[in-house]
Amino acid sequence: MGSDGGVTTGRSGRWPNPAEAPAAEDLARCVHCGLCLTACPTYLVTGLEAESPRGRIQLARLVEEGRAELTAAVQGHWSRCLQCRACEAACPSGVSYGRIQEHARAQVQAAPPSGRTWLWVRRFVLRQVVARPRVLAAAAAPARRFAGWRFRGAAERVLPGRLGALARQLPANQGAPFHGLRGRSGAAAGEPVQLFTGCVMRELFGEVHRATVRVLERAGARVEATDAQRCCGALHAHEGDLEFARRLAKANITAFERTEGAVVVNSAGCGAALKEYPQLLAGEPGWQERAAAFAARVKDLSEWLAGRGMLPAGRLAARVAYQDACHLAHVQGIRKEPRALLRALDGCELVETEGADTCCGAAGLYGVVEPGMSAELRRRKAAAFAAARPDAVVTANPGCHLQYLGAVREAGLRAEVLHLAEALDRAWAGGDGR
Template identity: 80%
Template sequence: MASETTAGARWPDPAEAPAPADLARCVHCGLCLTACPTYLVTGLETESPRGRIQMARLIADGRADLTPAIQAHWSLCLQCRACEAVCPSGVPYGRIQEHARAQVQARPAAGRLALRLRRLALRQVAARPRVLGAALAPVRRFAGWRLRGIAERLLPGRLRTLARQLPSNQGAPLRLEAAAAGPAEGEPVQLFAGCVMRELFGETHRATVRVLARAGARVEAPPAQGCCGALHAHEGDLAFARRLAKANIAAFEGAEGAIVVNSAGCGAAMKEYPQLLAGEPGWAERAAAFAARVRDLSEWLAARPGLPRGAWRVRAAYQDACHLAHVQGIRREPRALLAAAGCDLIETEGADTCCGAAGLYGLVQPGMSAELRRRKADAFAAARPEVIVTGNPGCHLQYLAAVREAGLGAEVLHLAEALDRAWSDSRAPRR
């Protein structure tokens, strides 16, 4: 990126600045406006993709400084990348935002302490499995506590919201050495476990392993794998994201078969490792080979013949995870799998609009996150699904809070859990 940076730009970190070629691709047509969640809520140009790009242009041209106001507008962006899916000019908005936030990392105009604390937590907790495991152990115990409901009512507002998001049925974390399953002669598949997903969604991972095995896969999980780096990249900590990407590439290089991911955010980040490591000598080809192997769970399953059919007759509402629909372009496959499993699929309003989870967004922007969660709850109340299905852990947590806050009876499941339940009858006919 450094070679494309404007010479007179006022970027604090020119080497990580948004590329002028990326900024120039926006022609301000406005098609992104109605796809952007923050614009839909506020109606403000400054909270739209083209508005945020214009701010970056002003800084790059030396016509503006990186002010607290500009940083606040960037911070309100969810990085859902819905704008990219509708942009006729192919503006790489996600990449622009990551490099814009790298400038905030270099010289924060406000909230310096909060930024440093988040960076510390992401580097020293989320990216270190043992530390993360120790930090989340009491959270898991609280989630399964029989007096949890009483305790939640005693918590202050924001803590109560966070508590309501916790899944109560996930059990212990996934042990990578216990993930091996499937027929010895089956197609080799490498399971990516992630960081928070591995610690808080153990049962989702176990359901994923069972589903893959029933689809004929020989499942393995390389023990040296770790955090994908998506949260770090979204925060603008690109140097550390590159470090994590290199570690994962090295961990999976000696393993055979597709790398299957059941977290939309992780999958999108891993498919974009070639972009992240484009300027790293010796890593371009390795990153490209790695990314070519990455498959979302629904993507891998949909390409397999002879999957079990099911007769799970429930009203199910599938909600598109942003980084699955907008970044990876995967929309049809999860719905087709659920329909084949016997579900009565119903579409809700705004199924592909961001729910407001967006990694750390609920902590950093609780107001906007709550408004987007409320809109999802209203859509669920109107459609009355029995089951809400998602493919991303952050969305899963947000929907758990949404149904509880709205007093709805819908169950929230990951796609792997839904298929595992639908396929549980071994007598199910095969297609």
């Protein structure tokens, strides 16, 4: 045990789990040019080198070289990273920062220098609740009932601090969970498309899935949703639980190998994780080609729609602020497609807000793990919304959706928060956007 509460991490102070250690070549690729600094949300807030991508990489290098121990302070700097990967989009050297972070956090999983109980709780929730559909459904049911409760407003005013903030972010208009397409008479013909339903999206954003199905069918797809699919594993990988993330990846690949057509995703975080299965399974014998074939089929909803040519005309009479989901813009490189789809709608005034592609502070469990930083990033979004005064804020990720519900209320606006699929569904169905 180190004098500051850290742990001795093995021979020469190196990694406690060498098999999952950040690759030396990944760490060496960073030349410390500093171009990542202005792209990093935590650096923008704190101004601290250790809260920047190059600072966190340097900490990993010091541990790798045996010149530092895996202390609680090091763990804290890594934990405050949102893994938004905006730094990757800004990096001229092609540093795989997301991969470095996942493997660095795998070391904390192996030998946590602090907060062992809290780390175990997070791992338990991700493995035994989030990744288990029936357990997650039972856990989400009270939240969904609270979201539609007639006395919700009064309850929110008396709930303490963090609990009250989380309650204010629950969506109120999502209806029942998405239970697949059984018994539904959708399009009988058309190009086959597989809908990835995920976990949180399925339980808390059922209406987004239903809107997605309607949009896909209007665009000529025959939508299917296999019951064998699982959670994408993104949250597990981000937490450093790479073993379990690989288990989920293999289950999904096996499930979708029995289907045909594109795998369409309406959650940016899930889409990024699915497209990176080849990287996650790179060392797994027999899985590399299967992962690559699966990843090639994965398309974000906006990506798939943009490649269809003619789309149904629609009207959305609203001033819309589109906010880039980090894993859509920075990881998948999809920025133009959602905006093009919105601009094509009659009456839609697309307004760009300051920091539209800066992380909102949702980042999976981040709002629970790092509530202070999450709240500050949400406050910045609220200020941008207050300046732009949109009628609707549109996004493409469930965590962002929840964060923007809070930001809109903090800004004192009556603006709606919509998923892109909901905006398109409303427009193409003939709604006026209000």
